[in-house]
Amino acid sequence: MRSPALVRAADVADAAGIAAVYRPYVTDSVASFESVPPDAAEMAVRMLAAPRLPWVAAERDGAVVGYAYAAAHHARAAYRWSVSCSVYLAAGERGAGTGRALYERLFAELRPLGHVTAFAGIALPNAASVGLHTALGFTPVGVYRAAGFKAGRWHDVGWWQLPLREPPADPVEPGAWTPPARD
Numbered sequence: 001m002r003s004p005a006l007v008r009a010a011d012v013a014d015a016a017g018i019a020a021v022y023r024p025y026v027t028d029s030v031a032s033f034e035s036v037p038p039d040a041a042e043m044a045v046r047m048l049a050a051p052r053l054p055w056v057a058a059e060r061d062g063a064v065v066g067y068a069y070a071a072a073h074h075a076r077a078a079y080r081w082s083v084s085c086s087v088y089l090a091a092g093e094r095g096a097g098t099g100r101a102l103y104e105r106l107f108a109e110l111r112p113l114g115h116v117t118a119f120a121g122i123a124l125p126n127a128a129s130v131g132l133h134t135a136l137g138f139t140p141v142g143v144y145r146a147a148g149f150k151a152g153r154w155h156d157v158g159w160w161q162l163p164l165r166e167p168p169a170d171p172v173e174p175g176a177w178t179p180p181a182r183d
């Protein structure tokens, strides 16, 4: 079996590679509910959105072949210790452990910032994504029925959650992420 791709923190220099990995999931799939693929500039804006949250990239032969990131789960203040996570791989990169490696690195970047819970929404069915989230310790929360309409039909979205740490009684403000120097 292939080994997982090299996983490292991502920065805006990866925005074009990340946009290229994401594009087919927007144009040809319901894994993303977006309908217009973001270009590199828009991806860079997302990567730098405040408060800055971790993005990680998988690289093979110098090219970005996958990525995972965390985003604010909701804008309202009480949600600020909660993030939503997503992960996407280039075609041909699946089943080699790269999705797991991306998520493990993402959570390792998130935990020191003080985040408490990671959520993931998965348009159903998606056996690979459910398998990955389950393997990483996420547990199912429930299903939003007919939550999105794309490619001519309605789609359910299953939600999963992962505790990143014990919820503290008196949480300190979550920190903003700074990508470590290229590792």
Ligand SMILES: CC(C)(COP(=O)(O)OP(=O)(O)OC[C@H]1O[C@@H](n2cnc3c(N)ncnc32)[C@H](O)[C@@H]1OP(=O)(O)O)[C@@H](O)C(=O)NCCC(=O)NCCS
Binding pocket: 025, 031, 086, 087, 088, 089, 090, 093, 094, 095, 096, 097, 098, 099, 100, 101, 121, 122, 123, 126, 127, 128, 129, 130, 131, 132, 133, 135
């Ligand atoms: C979901 C995705 C990121 C998984 O990444 P991957 O590199 O193929 O997964 P890995 O090889 O790291 O496998 C991780 C775990 O997921 C499970 N898994 C992976 N593919 C699976 C499949 N098709 N069916 C069931 N389980 C699967 C494996 O059993 C594995 O468990 P283990 O690590 O305990 O052995 C990848 O399939 C992908 O990019 N899919 C398209 C985009 C997408 O749907 N993203 C998620 C949006 S919510």
